[in-house]
Amino acid sequence: MKNLDQTDRKLLRLLQQDCRITIKELSKKLYLSNTPVYERIKKLEKRGIIKGYVALLEPEVLDRSMVVFISLSMENHSRDAVEKFKNEVMVLTEVMEFYYTSGNYDALIKLMVKDMNAYSIFVQEKLSKIDIVSRFNSTFIISSSVKTVFDI
Amino acid sequence: MKNLDQTDRKLLRLLQQDCRITIKELSKKLYLSNTPVYERIKKLEKRGIIKGYVALLEPEVLDRSMVVFISLSMENHSRDAVEKFKNEVMVLTEVMEFYYTSGNYDALIKLMVKDMNAYSIFVQEKLSKIDIVSRFNSTFIISSSVKTVFDI
DNA sequence: ATTGAAACGAATGAACG
């Protein structure tokens, strides 16, 4: 939270909620004129605090409404092997997130697929063909809730 | 993928990568004039296919660089109990995601916290005080990779 | 569904406190 004053924080909160808001509107909400708001945003972007601006899409329409987490064990834990596996897996359409983990398994991947058939194809045609994977366990998501805004 | 032509898909791909791109720039990339691009975006918003536009922030700066997944079991699985628990837990600053799951546990929550101390405080002061939780198991994330763009 | 132009509104940067 270093070097973020109250105005920066409010600005970040607003941009997390809707980043297509105009600078003019932001200025009103922050009780400032355009220029400081504009310059604060540019500074936050340059400092890497704002990493990007993305549109959120409805998974349903894109045939991605089924969410599955797969915990898996790996046969090799070298830095290079983990990195290679991560790259291999993140290239796959179905895989949205990769985590290298502590605990009973070594990694966790989050899948978003159309249906059970697409899941099955993923496991049989893709995951099973990656040699480093020794065993895995799938957790199917019944319902979920995801925050897109950090409390600042 | 119904009712999305190639132009819509390319548009969605571009907006997922950078939603602050101007309509003018989009028009160039799509080889169209402003109006159709403008109208396609509005239509995609109205159809709920574009759910929103958000700024992505660097967790480090916000004291959120530690990621933990907690799998947990619940003592009551009624629809209302699950809904109540979801709301209770999503209100907590540390919790970014909630999943109601199949498998060995009943739910999975994703935490983003500053450090082990913050994690510990979360468990002791918050999670342990929610009665419906009967047991839980934490998985600490060593490294991760997250996609913000669906392959369309 | 698309074009091109016109009207309007917002972003950017200079000058300054």
Add this chain to the structure above:
DNA sequence: CGTTCATTCGTTTCAAT
């Protein structure tokens, strides 16, 4: 840090197709 103001640029609407 901030403001105001001038210029540039993007958005939005509309007639025509």
